[in-house]
Ligand SMILES: O=C(O)CCC(=O)N[C@@H](CCC(=O)O)C(=O)O
């Protein structure tokens with residue numbers, strides 16, 4: 001490791017950490033420098049850059065994108081923010097760690113290279129008898145970077161992590177978030193207000209542990225953590241960035257203000273769903289009865305066919321059971337579909 005690697009001068013000039021990460025797909029020597037405004041910049045690895053302003057902070061913020069390399073809009077948002085920070089155009093009031101999860105998968109324009117990174121967190125990267133690969137190593141390292149980042153925060157700081165994605169299919173509710181399972185702890189209205197300010201009014205409440213990045217930071221570090229789906233997957237250059245303006249402004253405000261004020265909570269502003277069940281693909285012969293353009297949140301009547309897994313036909317077991325993330329080509333044993341049902345704001349919200 002060198003404290004002054006050769007890429008630093010160019011990075012200071014251009015702020016282009018995305019290209020630097022894409023040019024160094026699985027490793028980049030660590031480096032650090034200080035901006036004229038006093039913000040310390042730490043490059044921990046490829047795709048992992050931390051900004052620490054020279055003031056007392058109250059939040060430790062993680063923004064991740066490119067956990068799936070073909071989900072480009074979140075990458076473009078983070079690229080713009082990082083450039084603004086490095087060029088001194090955006091002055092930080094909070095610590096922030098940006099992560100491009102899988103730079104090689106950005107370069108090949110695919111969801112992953114060998115294995116879906118977002119199925120490897122919370123320790124699932126290292127399993128006896130399963131050979132390591134680049135994505136497994138990356139998941140282990142990303143956990144460590146997040147852990148170190150939170151550990152070095154001010155005592156009493158609040159922790160958050162927004163893992164930014166776009167969905168493969170179109171969605172009836174264009175933007176939505178997945179609230180990881182909280183093991184009985186209450187959901188936070190203040191977080192829903194943050195999401196609403198991002199343009200996200202639809203939230204799915206998970207009811208079991210997961211192998212996702214957002215569940216990892218929620219469960220292990222107590223962070224307010226979400227997978228945030230900002231629209232549909234598009235190649236670079238084809239995103240209508242106007243659709244992400246509210247999100248970008250809200251992400252900017254969170255790291256550049258001491259305290260962000262959101263409007264008063266109103267349950268009518270939201271559409272909340274409880275995850276009803278997870279359907280895994282267990283057989284090679286797995287299919288859906290609906291077409292590839294059936295949108296997320298499409299509801300099914302009780303008794304309608306949802307999926308066929310080998311010889312097992314799986315039917316909607318409640319009226320209006322709606323599909324999320326249907327994907328018949330996932331690896332065996334992995335989630336091929338989530339289903340959700342509407343839920344109300346109840347006493348488990350604070
Ligand atoms: O559209 C799809 O099928 C997948 C979009 C995506 O990558 N979603 C995340 C959700 C993670 C979570 O459940 O919190 C994923 O599948 O990893």
Ligand SMILES: [Zn+2]
Nearest residue numbers: 068071165166
């Ligand atoms: Zn994704």
